Amino acid sequence: MLEAVKERLEALGIPIVSAPTSTDGYLVNFAVNKTIDHINNQTNLNAVPSGLTHVAIDMAVGEFLLTKKSMGLLNIESLNFDAVEKRVKDGDTDVEFAVDAKSTPEAKFNAFITYLQHNEVDFVRYRVLTW
Numbered sequence: 014m015l016e017a018v019k020e021r022l023e024a025l026g027i028p029i030v031s032a033p034t035s036t037d038g039y040l041v042n043f044a045v046n047k048t049i050d051h052i053n054n055q056t057n058l059n060a061v062p063s064g065l066t067h068v069a070i071d072m073a074v075g076e077f078l079l080t081k082k083s084m085g086l087l088n089i090e091s092l093n094f095d096a097v098e099k100r101v102k103d104g105d106t107d108v109e110f111a112v113d114a115k116s117t118p119e120a121k122f123n124a125f126i127t128y129l130q131h132n133e134v135d136f137v138r139y140r141v142l143t144w
Contacts, residue, residue: 014061015045018073027078027087036086044076055136062139068131075129082122 018041019029030037048069052061061069081087102108 014049014066014069014073015042017066017070018045018077021070021074022077025074036084037081040080041073041077044073044080047076048073052136056139057141057143058139065136065139068134071129072131075126075131078122078129079126082126 022029022041029041049061051072052065052069053059056062078087
């Protein structure tokens with residue numbers, strides 16, 4: 014799962030720095046282990062069910078990004094959250110996208126982290142009773 018989390022981060026444009034002074038390797042490992050422990054505790058299973066693999070990857074990515082942001086190690090301004098265009102006009106056709114111009118990059122980033130963390134996920138389907 015660790016490699017899948019690294020691939021997801023790189024696909025999102027967030028490189029994992031492997032320099033000796035970087036904490037990225039430790040933070041990614043910690044986020045993965047924390048996510049696995051959380052899912053295992055919620056389901057009473059010893060492994061992440063295959064149906065939750067992609068949810069677990071996103072949760073680990075969200076945990077990693079939130080930790081880096083909280084530590085001040087993530088430059089949110091370098092991430093592009095802008096829509097391509099807000100308004101498109103071609104002849105007599107005028108289209109305006111519902112984009113809130115007042116949203117800051119940080120607000121958009123926080124919403125993205127909340128999405129990745131899957132706080133609303135219910136693990137009932139995978140939960141096992143223990144005695």
